[in-house]
Amino acid sequence: MSGAVQVEETPEERLERYRRMADSTRELAARSDDAEIRSAYLELAAKWVRLAEQAARDVTGPEPLAPTSASQTRLSDDRAHA
16 A cells, blocks of 8 residues: 555646646756756656646646747757757
């Protein structure tokens, strides 16, 4: 039996958590001197962004969202410079 406690979170909380994870992972990429590691972090950050987009649809419905987080723009900028 696991000691982990499952806590239900709202769709809004899940969206914010995914956005924070994307931001944190992108920041790790920015700190990396190794191009391969930076690329891996950026790929992971992109996956967190996709999860955030999916969570945003759960919050707002199926219509596409304009970028609302600076992290999405920064992620694109970081990938261009990787």
